[in-house]
Amino acid sequence: MKTKLLLLLLMPLLMLHKPIWTLASPYPFAPSPQVPHFSPFPNSMSASSPGMVMGAEQRQMDSHKKMVIAIAIASTSLGAVILSVLCIWIYHTKYPSKSKGKNVQRSDAEKGLASAPTLSKFSSIKLVGKKGCVPIIDYKQIEKATGNYKESNILGEGGFGCVYKAQLDDNLEVAVKKLHCENPCAEQEFENEVELLSKIQHPNVISLLGCSSNEATRIIVYELMHNGSLETQLHGPSHGSALTWHLRMKIALDTARGLKYLHEHCYPAVIHRDLKSSNILLDAKFNAKLSDFGLAITNGTQNKNNIKLSGTLGYVAPEYLLDGKLTDKSDVYAFGVVLLELLLGKKPVEKLAPAQCQSIVTWAMPQLTDRSKLPNIVDPVIKDTMDPKHLYQVAAVAVLCVQPEPSYRPLIADVLHSLIPLVPVELGGTLKVAQLPQQVLPANPHEDSSP
Incomplete structure (x- = not known):
């Protein structure tokens, strides 16, 4: 496309720069006019004077020279204009406008704000200040809302604390992360998360509602995600029974959209660094x-000298684990592992013996590229519920994402475009239900099967 545009821009210049001999006559391929014969004897009344003829010829040559000079000047000017346009076009192609990125971020942020609850409309919530643009909620109120951090309200556990379900208002249920910050790393993570989430707002990124602190305890308040984490859904008591093939593809698509926003629409770009199924949360409608x-x-701060190697075993990209090299392709690798979890229903690392573990990537890779073996390793919950072509396509995407060499992995934008046609329109994709095989459609006992 760029080559065609370049040729179109240069075409007028190439057409104007013809050899000089073609410019001497308006008809370059016409035969040269015959030079009149002048007799040295003035005995014919029709013969012209030699001086007059030479003067006319001189004027004709002068006019031709002027024409050549004028066309040369016009060609040079046009060439300069085209060259300037080309330079500007190449510059903007190579260096996208930062302001454009900021505008995209703003529009996506507006979408996020529109879908996230805000604390301003709840008058019963006691705010004691602000941390930047993040509301600081009274700690005592949070303590009361969690039932004094009652064990039955625990939603999940992390490295530095637990996440609790809380009710700050009659109409507002929230999730409260309680961090024990005696460890400097916990304090750093708290500051980092609050700072980033206060700027990052998108429908596929969790919404930060507020924060709080009390001595060495730090609190982060989020919107409540009623269906918990993807890890709990896949590997918990239900073993993925609530996740149909289409819901799994929707979750993958939502995750890819969230990552694409971080990688391409945030300025500077954000690398998540700890993408995993436990950090993908699902709301009441299974939006991820x-x-x-x-x-x-x-992006730009991932120097291995000042960034501690962190992440979760099974999701960490090989180049980051071995060399400390961290890029957006590290997130793509982790996404590929999550995609394998959705496809196979297995954990990223499974124990074979007390001292022996096996990675889902190592185990699945030989079978993912074999169409005869692939259907046999799919999660039994979704086996035979999808179009085989869609199954092969998702497997191919997963294989590309978990390639050991980062340059072989696709950008998350390419992954996103490959998943959109596999997700039904009503779930955020472009797939029409009429295109699906009959067995994929859920049975409806109240639906009339007659044509």
Whole structure:
């Protein structure tokens, strides 16, 4: 496309720069006019004077020279204009406008704000200040809302504390992360997450509602995600029974959209660094949102000398684990592992013996590329419920994402575009239900089967 545009821009210049001999006559391929014969004897009344003829010829040559000079000047000017346009076009192609990125971020942020609850409309919530633009909620109120951090209200556990379900208002249920910050790393993660989430707002990124602190305790308040984490849904008591093939593809698509926003629409770009199924949360409609940004970094700060190696075994990209090299392709690798979890229903690392573990990538890779073996390793919950072509396509995407060499992995934008056609329109994709095989459609006992 760029080559065609370049040729179109240069075409007028190439057409104007013809050899000089073609410019001497308006008809370059016409035969040269015959030079009149002048007799040295003035005995014919029709013969012209030699001086007059030479003067006319001189004027004709002068006019031709002027024409050549004028066309040369016009060609040079046009060439300069085209060259300037080309330079500007190449510059903007190579260096996208930062303001454009900021505008995209703002529009996506507006979408996030529109879908997230805000504390301003709840008058019963006691705010005691602000941390930047983040509301600081009274600690005593949070303590009361969690039932004094009652064990039955625990939603999940992390490295530095637990996440609790809480009710700050009659109409507002929230999730409260309680961090014990005696460890400097916990304090750093708290500061990092609050700072990043206060700027990052998107429908597929968890919404930060507020924060609080009390001595060495730090609190982060989020919107409540009623269906918990993807890890709990896949590997908990239900073993993925609530997740149909289409819901799994929707979750993958939502996750890819969240990552694409971080990688391409945030300025500077954000690398999550700890993408995993436990950090993908699901709301009441199974919309997926990225969470836990304590380890996230902005692009340009990933120097292995000042960034501690962090992450979760099974999701960490090989180049980061071995060389400390961290890029957006590290997130793509982790996404590929999550995609394998959705496809196979297995954990990223499974124990074979007390001292022996096996990675889902190592185990599945030989079978993912074999169409005869692939259907046999799919999660039994979704086996035979999808179009085989869609199954092969998702497997191919997963294989590309978990390639050992980062340059072989696709950008998350490419992954996103490959998943959109596999998700039904009503779930955020472009797939029409009429295109699906009959066995994929759920049975409806109240539906008339007659044509």
